Structure formats: C-alpha cells, structure tokens
Amino acid sequence: MKYLSTRGDTTPRGFCDILLEGLAPDGGLYLPERYPRVDVATLARWRGLRYAELAFEILSLYIDDIPPADLRRLCEATYTEAVFGTPQITPLKPLPALAPNGGTLYLEALSNGPTLAFKDMAMQLLGNLFEYELGRRGQVLNILGATSGDTGSAAEYAMRGKRGVRVFMLSPLGRMSPFQQAQMFSLQDANIHNIAIEGVFDDCQDIVKAVSNDLDFKRRHAIGTVNSINWARLLAQVVYYFAGYFAATRAEADGVSFAVPSGNFGNICAGHVARMMGLPIRHLVLATNENDVLDEFFRTGTYRVRGTAETHETSSPSMDISKASNFERFVYDLLGRDGVRTASLFGPAIAREGGFSLGPDAVARAAGLGFQSGRSTHADRLATIRRTWEQMHLLIDPHTADGLKVALEQLDPGVPMIVLETALPAKFAATIREAVGLDPEPPAALRQLEALPRRFTAMAADVGAVKALIESVCAA
Numbered sequence: 001m002k003y004l005s006t007r008g009d010t011t012p013r014g015f016c017d018i019l020l021e022g023l024a025p026d027g028g029l030y031l032p033e034r035y036p037r038v039d040v041a042t043l044a045r046w047r048g049l050r051y052a053e054l055a056f057e058i059l060s061l062y063i064d065d066i067p068p069a070d071l072r073r074l075c076e077a078t079y080t081e082a083v084f085g086t087p088q089i090t091p092l093k094p095l096p097a098l099a100p101n102g103g104t105l106y107l108e109a110l111s112n113g114p115t116l117a118f119k120d121m122a123m124q125l126l127g128n129l130f131e132y133e134l135g136r137r138g139q140v141l142n143i144l145g146a147t148s149g150d151t152g153s154a155a156e157y158a159m160r161g162k163r164g165v166r167v168f169m170l171s172p173l174g175r176m177s178p179f180q181q182a183q184m185f186s187l188q189d190a191n192i193h194n195i196a197i198e199g200v201f202d203d204c205q206d207i208v209k210a211v212s213n214d215l216d217f218k219r220r221h222a223i224g225t226v227n228s229i230n231w232a233r234l235l236a237q238v239v240y241y242f243a244g245y246f247a248a249t250r251a252e253a254d255g256v257s258f259a260v261p262s263g264n265f266g267n268i269c270a271g272h273v274a275r276m277m278g279l280p281i282r283h284l285v286l287a288t289n290e291n292d293v294l295d296e297f298f299r300t301g302t303y304r305v306r307g308t309a310e311t312h313e314t315s316s317p318s319m320d321i322s323k324a325s326n327f328e329r330f331v332y333d334l335l336g337r338d339g340v341r342t343a344s345l346f347g348p349a350i351a352r353e354g355g356f357s358l359g360p361d362a363v364a365r366a367a368g369l370g371f372q373s374g375r376s377t378h379a380d381r382l383a384t385i386r387r388t389w390e391q392m393h394l395l396i397d398p399h400t401a402d403g404l405k406v407a408l409e410q411l412d413p414g415v416p417m418i419v420l421e422t423a424l425p426a427k428f429a430a431t432i433r434e435a436v437g438l439d440p441e442p443p444a445a446l447r448q449l450e451a452l453p454r455r456f457t458a459m460a461a462d463v464g465a466v467k468a469l470i471e472s473v474c475a476a
C-alpha cells in the first residue's frame with residue numbers, strides 16, 4: 001500500500017516512511033492511495049477473532065513494509081488484557097433502559113487503557129511501532145509535544161521505557177486536573193521528561209512551534225511529534241469499529257450506527273475509513289460540544305474555523321477545538337479525492353477567509369457517506385450523566401455524555417447504535433460531582449497515584465530554556 005497527500009503530492013511512500021513523519025511536505029495529510037474493500041466472506045471470517053488478531057488482519061491490508069510475523073507480534077504485544085483490563089479489550093455494554101421504544105443502544109468501552117481515555121487504543125500501538133521502526137533504522141527520536149491533559153499522558157504511557165524514543169512534554173504549570181498531573185508527573189522512566197511551563201496551554205503550543213520551526217535544531221536533535229494527524233493512530237482506531245460491529249450483530253447482513261464525541265475529527269475519521277472499507281455502518285453520528293465547528297459543517301456545508309476568543313472552555317475539554325486537524329482527510333474524500341481543490345481550501349481559503357463553503361450539495365454527499373451530527377451543551381452533559389446514573393447506575397464521563405445525548409436524538413429503531421466511550425469519569429471528577437453529587441472512583445490500580453513522588457521540571461515560558469534542556473538531555 002502506498003500513501004499520498006491530501007494536497008496533491010502523489011510521490012509514493014510506504015507506511016513506515018510516513019509513520020515517523022507529521023504533515024506531508026506539501027502541508028497535506030497522508031492517506032492510503034485507496035481503501036481496501038472487505039467483502040462479506042472476509043467479515044464472516046473475522047467474526048470471532050480476538051482483538052489482537054483482528055488488529056493484525058486490518059493493519060496488514062495497509063502495511064506491507066513490516067514482515068507479517070513482526071506485525072502480528074506487535075499487535076499481540078499491544079492489545080493485552082494486562083494493558084486494557086479485559087480480554088475483549090473494547091467490550092460492549094448494552095444500555096437498554098436508556099433506549100426509547102425498542103431501539104438498541106450500546107456503549108463501547110475504549111477507555112480502560114493506562115490513561116483512562118480512548119487515545120490509549122492508538123497510542124499504545126504507536127509506541128510499539130516507533131520502537132520497532134527506530135530499532136530497524138538504528139535511529140532515535142525525540143518527541144516534543146504540548147498537552148492540556150489527555151494526549152500528553154497517553155503519549156507518555158505509550159513511550160515510557162521504549163528504546164530509541166524520548167518524550168519532552170510541555171504542560172501548563174498547575175492547570176491540569178490533579179488526577180492528570182499525578183498521572184504524568186509520577187512517571188519515573190528515564191526517557192520521559194515533563195516540562196511544566198509557567199503559562200497557559202497556548203504558551204506551551206507556541207514553544208513547540210518555535211522549536212519545530214528552527215529546522216537546524218529540529219534536524220540535529222531528531223525532533224518528532226505524535227499528534228492526532230498521524231495516520232498510524234487513525235488506522236489503529238479503525239479496528240474498534242470492526243470489533244464493535246461484531247459484538248453488536250449476529251450476521252453480516254446487519255448494519256450498525258456509531259455515535260462519536262468529536263474534536264479533531266480523528267476518531268470519527270477512523271469510522272469513515274471503516275465504512276469505506278465496506279463495514280456495514282449505517283450512520284456515523286458526530287457529536288460536538290459548544291465548540292460546534294463540525295456540527296455546523298454537516299448542517300450547512302460551511303466550515304468556519306474559530307478564533308481563540310470564540311473557542312469556549314467547556315466541561316468536555318478534550319473537544320474544545322477551534323479547527324479540526326483531521327477534517328482535511330474527509331473533505332479530500334468528499335471532493336472525490338481532488339488534491340488541487342483540497343489544497344486551495346485548506347491552504348489559502350482558510351488563511352484568508354477563515355474557512356470555506358461547499359454548500360448544500362456537500363451536505364447531501366456527506367449524508368450519503370453516512371454522516372449525521374448534533375451538538376451538546378453543559379446542561380445536556382449534566383442531564384445525560386444524571387439520567388444514565390439514575391436509570392442504569394452507570395457513571396459516564398462528560399465527553400461520552402455528549403455522544404450519548406446526540407445518539408439518542410438520532411436513534412433509529414431498526415439499527416443498533418454504538419456510542420463510543422472516550423474517557424472514564426474519574427478523569428473529570430468535578431463535572432461528575434456537579435451532575436450527581438458524588439466522586440467517581442478511579443480504577444483500583446490508580447487510587448494511590450496522587451500520593452506518588454513526582455518528577456518534572458518547572459520553567460518559564462522561554463524557548464531558549466526548553467531548547468537548552470533538550471540539548472543537555474541529548475548530550476548526557
């Protein structure tokens with residue numbers, strides 16, 4: 001399988017070439033040159049596979065530059081009960097009490113990995129792929145990132161102790177939730193470096209950009225990223241759409257729908273890929289919070305990125321985005337894979353006009369690709385968390401609540417609806433307390449986290465100081 005850029009560069013590259021890269025050289029995102037089709041017989045054969053086996057089958061369709069025996073070993077090492085808490089890895093829980101008039105509703109658990117959010121599903125695989133590929137090449141990589149919580153911890157838990165990889169993660173000093181701080185700063189692995197910046201998340205982000213824009217420094221120190229536009233992350237997420245489908249259906253004629261709490265459009269883009277491969281997905285229901293850039297697009301055909309002042313701080317913070325970094329992949333497909341047109345929309349049009357409009361025609365075509373959308377507010381989240389608690393004695397996190405709220409609006413009685421759980425409630429205790437008046441318990445293994453010794457470096461928001469720290473670690 002070869003990969004090409006959404007902005008028209010068709011220089012063929014293999015999976016391992018793009019694994020360690022961010023954007024394509026022309027500024028686009030990488031996509032496979034085609035989506036492999038999976039027929040009914042293959043689906044029937046995959047039904048009943050263990051998660052790691054299913055991951056191997058799907059990944060092999062996209063990866064031909066890793067020997068199959070090695071790829072199988074990497075999948076088996078990643079998707080284990082020890083890491084994800086259950087043998088099914090992403091078990092489905094029926095929510096009968098919440099579904100009106102005979103509809104079928106499920107929650108797919110994606111948050112039982114080490115950092116209690118679905119990002120572990122992809123990041124854990126990425127850690128193993130990076131270690132493997134860097135080892136083959138005899139290279140090292142210094143991952144530099146900024147986090148306000150979820151992504152940074154998922155990256156650190158995936159890369160801890162991995163050969164050839166160091167992580168330098170910037171976070172705003174004292175601004176993450178106590179649980180998130182404890183999660184990251186308690187890591188004692190020598191290759192993990194937490195840098196707490198005196199400032200806000202944007203200051204951290206600006207430092208990462210400034211360091212990455214110093215091309216000489218970037219090359220000398222082999223600086224890389226693990227951000228959400230990485231194709232390998234997206235590919236890893238395709239697997240749980242198949243796993244959810246198998247768990248909710250009995251035979252290959254049945255279709256299912258998925259409801260996906262969305263921010264940067266990574267998670268639901270994986271659903272789009274699964275559907276393009278032939279998985280019988282009826283609807284992909286996109287849920288936003290008050291930051292409704294994407295809901296607006298699927299209703300009107302207009303994509304209008306927001307400024308900082310227009311971006312709300314909400315109680316589902318991992319969906320607080322001003323623009324959706326993965327959305328370009330979907331628009332490329334929506335435009336019949338026209339790279340020139342995609343380049344003109346995401347380059348100049350966004351820079352000049354802050355967005356673009358594709359009109360009602362695009363809305364209809366997106367609906368034809370299964371997309372529906374809706375939005376949820378703080379009051380909706382609280383009501384949904386409360387209702388799920390009262391009717392099912394189940395606590396869900398605020399992001400998952402956004403997904404469930406919109407799923408219920410779009411529920412079709414004949415089609416099972418699978419809501420993707422994107423985090424556990426323990427990560428967002430304050431909102432749970434506000435909704436139901438009690439504190440969500442973290443899993444037993446994590447209850448002592450906040451008492452553990454911490455290892456981090458606090459420093460001013462200064463590019464030079466961050467560079468000096470990276471330099472001294474690399475020289476040691």
Ligand SMILES: *Cc1c(COP(=O)(O)O)cnc(C)c1O
Binds near residue numbers: 399422
């Ligand atoms: C990252 C994240 C999301 C948004 O996922 P995207 O792939 O960016 O759309 C939703 N919920 C939680 C808890 C997250 O961490």
